Amino acid sequence: MHDYIFILGNAHDLCREELVGVLKTLGFDFSIQKLYPPQCVQVTVTQPLPEEALIERLGGTVKIAEIIAPTSSLDPQDLIATIRKKRTTWPKTFGLSAFTDKKLPLPKIAAVQKKVLEAEGVATRYVLPREGQELRSIVVQKQAVTEFLIIENNADFIIAETKEVQNSEDWGKRDYDRPFVDPGIGMLPPKVARMLVNIAVAAISYQSSAIRQEKLGQNSSKGFTILDPFCGMGTVVAEALMIGTHVVASDIAAEMVNKSRKNIEWLKSAYPKTQDLESRFLVSDAVHVSDQLKKNTMDAVVTEPFMGALFEKKGAQLYQKNKLVTLSHIKNTIKGLEKLFIGCFKNWYQVLKPEGVIVITLPEITIAHHTIFVKSVIDNCEKLGYTPVIGPLTYARPEAVVRRQVYVFKKIFNS
C-alpha cells in the first residue's frame, strides 16, 4: 500500500470531489479519508501514484505528499529519526509546514534539527513559512526545498514529504496572459474551471458502461466533447482542451464568442498539446443552442451560466449600478434565472449523449439573513430528464455576494 496526503485548495469539498473523480477516471484502486485539518486528505492506493502528472491534472490540489510515518513526538531529534525511516540522506534545504490548529514552534524545531545534523557532519539549511504555518508552493518550488509536513491526526501527527506542488506560474499564465479577460462578467478562475471539467470527465467515464482504465500520460479524456453554452472568455473550454477533450463554446454575445476564440487561439499556441483538439465557436442563446448542434453529440455541458447583473456590497447593503437592491428585487432576479436555466436544461437534453452530464455552477445570494437560490431547477430536474448526482458543492470567494453552488446532473435516458 502507498499512502499520500493531498493538500487541497480553499473550496475543500469541490477539490475533494475532483480528486476522487480523477483517481476513478484513471482506474486507481484507492481509499480516501478526511483528516482533521479540512484541507488535508489521506489517499491509500495499491500502486504508486504518478505524482507529477496528477498535480498537473488537478485544479484543486495544491500539494501532493507521501506519508513517512505517524508520530506522537515533535521532539526535533525524534522527527529526524522518523524522517530517516524513509530517507537515507538528509536534504540540503529542508522546510517545515504544519497543518493543525495548534501553534507549533517550527523555528525552534528546525533550528534544533539543523544543530543535531551539524553535529553529525551534515550541512543543511532550512526555510520556514513567513506567515501562518504553511510554506507557499512557489517557495517550495523556487528554492528547491524538501518540505516536511506535520499534520494533526487524532491525538498524534502524520509526517509526510511533499513530492509535487502546483505550478502557480503556469496557472497564472492561463489566467492573466491570455489576450482577453473581463472580470466584469464574473469569470471563473482556471483552477475552478479545471475542477469542473475533471468532475464532468469523471462522471461520464465511470458512469458509462465502458469504464475507462487508461492511465495518465495516455489521454484519459480522449474523444469526449464538452459544450460550454455560456462561454464568456472561454475559461472552461480552455481547461477542457488542457485535459484533452474537444470543445464547443457558445455565448449569446458575438463579442464574447470572438474573445473566447482569440483566447483559445492563444492557448493553442502556448500549449501545443491542445493544437490537434477540435474547438468550435457559435453565437447562440443557451436556450436554443440545440438548433446549431446535432442531437446526442455532446458528452457533457460544463458551464458557469449568466448569474444576473453584478452586485456590489457596501457594508450590509447590496447595490447594483449604484442603486440599493431590495430582497424582492433579488427574488425576481432569481426567478428570471430559474426560468432561463429550466429552458436551458430542456434544450441541452437534445444535444447530450444518453450518458451525458451537466456540470453547472448555480447562483445563491444571501441578503438580510435570507438565502435565495434557484431551487425550482433542482426541484424540477427529474421532470426535465436529469438525476442530480453531485452537489451542492460551494465555490465562493470570501468577499463574494453571489456564491456558486456546483451541481452535477446526469441525463435520464429512456431507450
Ligand SMILES: C[S@@+](CC[C@H](N)C(=O)[O-])C[C@H]1O[C@@H](n2cnc3c(N)ncnc32)[C@H](O)[C@@H]1O
Ligand atoms: C458568468 S459569464 C461566463 C464567464 C465564463 N465562465 C468565463 O470564465 O469567462 C456568463 C456569460 O453568459 C452570457 N449570456 C448571458 N445570457 C445568455 C444566454 N441567454 N445564452 C447564452 N449566453 C448568455 C454572457 O454574455 C456571459 O458571457
